[in-house]
Amino acid sequence: MAMITGLIRVMERAARKAGSRLRRDFGEVEHLQVSRKGPADFVSKADQAAERTLWDELRAARPDWGFLMEEGGEIPGEAGKPRFIIDPLDGTSNFLHGIPHFAISIAAQEPALDGKGPDGSGWGDVVAGVVYQPITDQTFWAEKNRGAWLQDARLRVSGRRQLSEALIATGIPYHGHGDFEEWGKILNAVGPQVAGIRRFGSAALDLAWIAAGRYDGFWESDLAPWDTAAGCLLVREAGGFVSDYRGRSLPICDKQVIAGNDPLHSRLHKIVVGALKG
Numbered sequence: 001m002a003m004i005t006g007l008i009r010v011m012e013r014a015a016r017k018a019g020s021r022l023r024r025d026f027g028e029v030e031h032l033q034v035s036r037k038g039p040a041d042f043v044s045k046a047d048q049a050a051e052r053t054l055w056d057e058l059r060a061a062r063p064d065w066g067f068l069m070e071e072g073g074e075i076p077g078e079a080g081k082p083r084f085i086i087d088p089l090d091g092t093s094n095f096l097h098g099i100p101h102f103a104i105s106i107a108a109q110e111p112a113l114d115g116k117g118p119d120g121s122g123w124g125d126v127v128a129g130v131v132y133q134p135i136t137d138q139t140f141w142a143e144k145n146r147g148a149w150l151q152d153a154r155l156r157v158s159g160r161r162q163l164s165e166a167l168i169a170t171g172i173p174y175h176g177h178g179d180f181e182e183w184g185k186i187l188n189a190v191g192p193q194v195a196g197i198r199r200f201g202s203a204a205l206d207l208a209w210i211a212a213g214r215y216d217g218f219w220e221s222d223l224a225p226w227d228t229a230a231g232c233l234l235v236r237e238a239g240g241f242v243s244d245y246r247g248r249s250l251p252i253c254d255k256q257v258i259a260g261n262d263p264l265h266s267r268l269h270k271i272v273v274g275a276l277k278g
Contacts, residue, residue: 004141005128005143005146007108007128007143008128008130008141008143010057010058010061010062011058011084011106011108011128011130011141012130012132012139012141013057014053014054014057014058014061014106015054015104015106015130015132015139016132016139017053017057018050018051018053018054018057018088018104019050019104019132019134019137020134021046021049021050021053022046022050022089022095022102022104022134023134023135025042025043025046025049026046026095026098026100026134026135028042029042029043029046029095029096029098043089043092043095043096046089046095047070047071047088047089047092048071048088050088050089050104051069051070051071051072051086051088053088054069054086054088054104054106055067055069055072055086058084058086058106062082062084064077064078064081065077065078065081065082065083065084065108066078066081066082066083066084067083067084067085067086068083068084068085068086068225068226069085069086069088069226070086070087070088070224070226071088080111081111082108082109082110082111082127083108083109083111083123084106084107084108084109085105085106085107085108085109085126085225085226085229085230085252086105086106086226087103087104087105087106087204087224087226087227088104089102089104090102090103090104090105090202090203090204090205090226090227091103091201091202091204091205093174093201094200094201094202099201100135101135101200101201101202101205102133102134102135102201102202102205103131103132103133103134103202103204103205103208104130104131104132104134105129105130105131105132105204105226105227105229105230105231106129106130106132106230107126107128107129107130107226107229107230107233107252108126108127108128108129109123109124109125109126109127109229109251109252110123110124110125110126110127111123111124112124117251118248118250118251119250119251119252123251124251125144125251126144126229126230126232126233126251126252127143127144127233128141128142128143128144128233129141129142129143129229129230129231129232129233129234130230131204131205131207131208131230131231131234133205133208138150138151139151140155140208140211140212140234141234142211142230142233142234142236142237142238143237144233144237145237146237147237147238148211148233148234148235148237148238150212155211155212155213155234155237155238156213156238156239157210157211157213157235157238157239157240157260157261158210158213158214158215158216158260158261158264159213159261160216160261160264161261161263161264163193163194163264163267163268164193164194164195165195165216166194166195166216166217166260166264167194167195167196167197167198167214167215167216167217168190168194168196168197168198168215168216168217168218168219168268169197169198169199169200169206169209169210169215169217169218170183170187170197170198170199170218170219170220171199171201171203171206171220171221171223172199173222177222178221178222179221179222182221182276183221185275185276185278186219186271186272186275186276188275189271189272189274189275189278190219190268190271190272190275193271194217198215203220203223203227203228203231203257204227204228204230204231205231206218206220206231207228207230207231207232207234207235207242207257207259208230208231208234210231210234210235210238210240210259210260211231211234211235211237211238211240212238213238216260216261216264217258217259217260217264217265217268218257218258218259218260219257219258219259219268219272220257221245221255221256221257222255223254223255223257224254225252225254227254228252228253228254228257229252229254232251232252232253232257232259235259239261240259240260240261240262240265241259241260241261241262241265242257242258242259242265243257243258243265243269244256244257244258245258245269245272245273245276247269258272
């Protein structure tokens with residue numbers, strides 16, 4: 001059983017508090033489905049309220065840290081201090097339509113020692129991550145060099161080595177978001193070689209499920225840091241690999257993401273590169 005550190009406890013406590021509110025709001029959204037106005041405005045307020053709860057809880061525990069938030073943007077902390085990267089509701093479209101598959105994602109990222117970092121952002125490694133699924137009350141968490149966990153059970157990526165046996169997750173572009181042509185090329189190249197492809201609508205949970213061995217591989221592009229920061233760490237700490245389409249293993253792969261165990265990541269990467277060159 002893992003000894004949970006103070007940082008993970010702080011992050012999980014914040015996620016659970018925000019998650020309790022989201023569960024209540026989700027019940028209201030289900031009722032709003034039948035109204036003429038629809039639930040969109042309500043969901044936006046639920047998203048903002050969850051982020052405010054996370055901000056209040058994390059700020060109280062680490063008042064000198066910075067924040068990068070989906071709704072609130074970047075809020076600098078004291079010089080040389082880490083930052084929290086927050087997505088208060090990953091899977092908003094699912095939430096909006098009454099589909100019980102969404103998550104809260106929180107990551108902690110250290111500043112780069114050289115002031116630049118491998119991606120030039122000034123930020124270095126993600127050292128802790130929590131992905132909390134409010135409906136199932138499951139907490140996926142990881143710390144750098146301490147493994148990935150679901151509650152107190154150790155996680156390992158899938159041991160499958162053949163694409164023909166692999167279940168692959170992805171994200172599908174939608175109106176105003178993503179490149180359909182690029183995605184279609186990759187889909188046409190990957191689809192015939194794998195056992196199945198799934199699109200469940202939450203990148204944070206997709207990556208957490210890679211860490212748990214539920215999915216065998218994953219690809220998506222045009223994501224944001226708050227979508228992937230915690231999930232990337234979960235995959236890596238569960239023994240998997242995460243890179244961009246060029247094969248670079250950055251602290252946060254968001255604009256382009258390929259994830260899986262060693263052999264499947266390598267095979268997916270080759271297929272993606274070949275599809276985009278073709």
